[in-house]
Amino acid sequence: MNIRTTLAATSALAMTAVGGSVAAETMTIGITQNNVGVDSYQTTYEKAFIAAAEANSKVDVVVLDAGGDVARQIAQMEDLIQQEVDAIIIWPTNGEAVIPAVRKASKANIPVVVTNSNIAEAGFPFVASFSGPDNITQGSRSAEIMCDKFKEMGIENEARVVQISGQPGYTTAIERQKGFDDRLPEVCPNVTLVETQPGDWNREKSQKVMEAFLVKYDDIDGVYSGDDNMGVGALNAAKAAGRDGIIFVGATNFAVGYEAMERGEYWGSIYQSPVDDAKAALKTAIETLEGKELPFLNYFDTPKITQDNMGDFTKPVF
Amino acid sequence: MQAGTLSTFLKRGAIWGFILFELIFFSVAGAFLSLSDKAFMDLDNMLRLFKQSAPIGIIAMGMTIIMINGNIDLSVGATFALCAIVLLDSLTWPIFAGLGDWVIPVSWALALLTGVLLGAINGLIVWKTGVDAFIVTLGSMLGYRGLVFMYNGEQPTSHLNWTLVDFAETQFLGLHTATWFLLAVTLVIWFLMTRTIHGRNAYAIGDNREAAVNAGIRVGPHMMINFMIIGFLAALSAVVFYSESGSVNPNDGELYELWIITAVVLGGTKLTGGAGSVISTFGGVLAIQLLRKGLGHIGADTSTVNLVIGLILIAVLYLDRQLNRKGAEELKI
Numbered sequence: 001m002n003i004r005t006t007l008a009a010t011s012a013l014a015m016t017a018v019g020g021s022v023a024a025e026t027m028t029i030g031i032t033q034n035n036v037g038v039d040s041y042q043t044t045y046e047k048a049f050i051a052a053a054e055a056n057s058k059v060d061v062v063v064l065d066a067g068g069d070v071a072r073q074i075a076q077m078e079d080l081i082q083q084e085v086d087a088i089i090i091w092p093t094n095g096e097a098v099i100p101a102v103r104k105a106s107k108a109n110i111p112v113v114v115t116n117s118n119i120a121e122a123g124f125p126f127v128a129s130f131s132g133p134d135n136i137t138q139g140s141r142s143a144e145i146m147c148d149k150f151k152e153m154g155i156e157n158e159a160r161v162v163q164i165s166g167q168p169g170y171t172t173a174i175e176r177q178k179g180f181d182d183r184l185p186e187v188c189p190n191v192t193l194v195e196t197q198p199g200d201w202n203r204e205k206s207q208k209v210m211e212a213f214l215v216k217y218d219d220i221d222g223v224y225s226g227d228d229n230m231g232v233g234a235l236n237a238a239k240a241a242g243r244d245g246i247i248f249v250g251a252t253n254f255a256v257g258y259e260a261m262e263r264g265e266y267w268g269s270i271y272q273s274p275v276d277d278a279k280a281a282l283k284t285a286i287e288t289l290e291g292k293e294l295p296f297l298n299y300f301d302t303p304k305i306t307q308d309n310m311g312d313f314t315k316p317v318f
Numbered sequence: 319m320q321a322g323t324l325s326t327f328l329k330r331g332a333i334w335g336f337i338l339f340e341l342i343f344f345s346v347a348g349a350f351l352s353l354s355d356k357a358f359m360d361l362d363n364m365l366r367l368f369k370q371s372a373p374i375g376i377i378a379m380g381m382t383i384i385m386i387n388g389n390i391d392l393s394v395g396a397t398f399a400l401c402a403i404v405l406l407d408s409l410t411w412p413i414f415a416g417l418g419d420w421v422i423p424v425s426w427a428l429a430l431l432t433g434v435l436l437g438a439i440n441g442l443i444v445w446k447t448g449v450d451a452f453i454v455t456l457g458s459m460l461g462y463r464g465l466v467f468m469y470n471g472e473q474p475t476s477h478l479n480w481t482l483v484d485f486a487e488t489q490f491l492g493l494h495t496a497t498w499f500l501l502a503v504t505l506v507i508w509f510l511m512t513r514t515i516h517g518r519n520a521y522a523i524g525d526n527r528e529a530a531v532n533a534g535i536r537v538g539p540h541m542m543i544n545f546m547i548i549g550f551l552a553a554l555s556a557v558v559f560y561s562e563s564g565s566v567n568p569n570d571g572e573l574y575e576l577w578i579i580t581a582v583v584l585g586g587t588k589l590t591g592g593a594g595s596v597i598s599t600f601g602g603v604l605a606i607q608l609l610r611k612g613l614g615h616i617g618a619d620t621s622t623v624n625l626v627i628g629l630i631l632i633a634v635l636y637l638d639r640q641l642n643r644k645g646a647e648e649l650k651i
Contacts, residue, residue, distance in 0.1 A: 062353055062614070063617075063619075064614050068569065069570075070565075070566075070570055071370075071373050071559060071563075071570075075366075075370040075607075075610070076614060078370070079363075079614055079615070082354075082362060082363050083353070083615070084354060084355065084356060085353075085354070093567065094474050094563075094566075095474070095565075096476040096478055096563075097476075097563035097564060097565035097566070097567070098563070099478060099564070100478075100483045100487070100563060100564065101563075104487075122478055170473075
């Protein structure tokens with residue numbers, strides 16, 4: 001190695017050191033969201049994300065919204081790569097269609113954090129980490145909520161439960177169901193899960209599913225639904241049929257579920273806050289840039305909420 | 319200088335003037351507001367502009383002919399999604415299993431054929447029933463979208479083929495694959511509209527359908543061909559775009575018809591037919607994508623894009639009216 005190359009190498013090193021310290025002082029993080037206007041979860045998420053970024057003087061953010069359009073999201077990914085942001089957070093409009101765009105970012109050495117719902121497995125090699133809710137834990141916590149209530153009522157040895165799951169094929173639906181199915185026999189081995197039917201995240205559909213359950217089974221003690229929207233549909237079916245004393249447990253506490261809990265008709269759910277979701281995504285991106293060792297899957301906590309402790313939680317905005 | 323030359327020049331040049339304005343505005347504003355050190359008019363960024371314009375741009379060329387004809391096609395977004403499903407799904411059909419990667423051209427052909435067929439259905443109904451194209455394609459927009467949802471419910475249809483992705487990401491002479499398609503389509507449609515009998519007939523029919531019939535132009539078949547062309551282009555746009563992304567949501571392409579019509583109208587084509595230019599439509603498409611990129615570049619809220627485009631659209635139509643008719647039809651209430 002002659003002097004010139006050594007010089008070049010050291011100056012290059014010095015450059016990267018300077019570059020590194022600059023990046024540590026202020027980092028630019030771009031986010032492309034799914035569809036902000038479509039529901040208040042996403043709207044609240046965006047507000048919380050911007051607020052969290054403004055509170056942190058080390059971070060500048062470029063906030064983009066794909067409007068639910070895959071083509072626009074891919075274009076936004078390309079633009080963020082071109083702007084040479086330090087990291088990109090993506091809330092995928094489609095878990096597979098964005099993979100090539102994510103690969104481009106990874107080729108440009110820009111770490112990508114996936115937020116809220118993960119991309120398909122084919123894209124994992126190009127992603128730094130995932131930040132979002134742990135749906136398996138959510139399912140098992142719902143099972144625990146239900147079992148605890150049965151024990152309190154003294155029916156843990158005879159109770160019969162039906163399940164209304166989310167849309168078939170959706171990771172969230174599959175994982176929540178798995179969490180519930182696995183955990184229930186562990187905590188309440190004598191409770192029978194009699195049947196599971198999909199409610200497709202849809203309140204009307206799940207009301208129909210519940211109507212069918214009520215005709216089919218004379219004895220139903222508990223209903224687990226993949227989210228509160230479907231849970232309230234099932235509740236409406238039970239109310240219409242005049243069947244009391246059924247314990248309803250859901251997931252992703254919606255405002256309608258919270259209200260039904262206030263009325264004492266609905267027992268419990270899982271509290272998933274868009275504010276926590278947004279903060280977790282930003283934190284994951286920052287820690288990735290700071291070079292911290294992170295697990296591939298970074299979950300934020302989604303606590304249990306029941307009629308007993310609902311006073312600790314504010315009513316969901318969605 | 320002949321009377322009206324100036325106004326013609328203004329009309330033709332308006333969209334390019336607007337694009338120039340956007341470029342200057344975003345470059346200057348970007349220097350102050352953007353978090354990025356890269357200039358907005360960076361060469362790569364400008365090349366990517368063409369590529370990102372392709373999905374809407376390719377279809378907009380077909381829409382220009384349709385609108386010069388005095389018709390409209392609202393079903394293009396649904397056609398786009400349906401052809402994408404045919405493309406991605408047919409890649410895994412068992413009958414093609416023996417073909418290996420040669421299944422790709424077969425799937426392309428199937429998707430393009432689907433587009434032509436869907437366009438032909440629109441055209442045939444418009445021709446044989448005489449119902450206004452707006453109503454016919456409103457119906458087929460809902461119908462084709464229904465087929466999309468019937469195919470796979472609310473779930474995405476996916477097939478990620480890296481050979482296909484690599485092809486779509488290739489840059490030949492610095493331009494992306496999608497850009498080449500956009501440029502080629504623009505050139506072909508420009509040739510069709512300015513250098514062929516079919517093109518001249520399109521203007522004649524849009525200008526005065528009665529006169530065109532009297533002049534012996536077979537209006538029905540002519541319109542049907544145009545609907546087949548736009549169906550083909552919607553399919554081509556899907557082929558180009560989904561080769562790169564590999565997965566289609568059932569609501570993909572929704573509202574594309576409105577963005578496309580906006581681009582065509584920005585380019586100065588009249589909703590009533592009889593006037594319009596393919597090259598100006600190209601300008602309209604670029605103007606919209608430039609606005610989306612630019613507002614993202616300076617960190618403006620992305621939803622302001624819609625507001626700004628809405629305002630510009632009204633301004634363009636007002637200017638057009640002033641330049642053409644000197645406000646003769648102003649509502650005097």
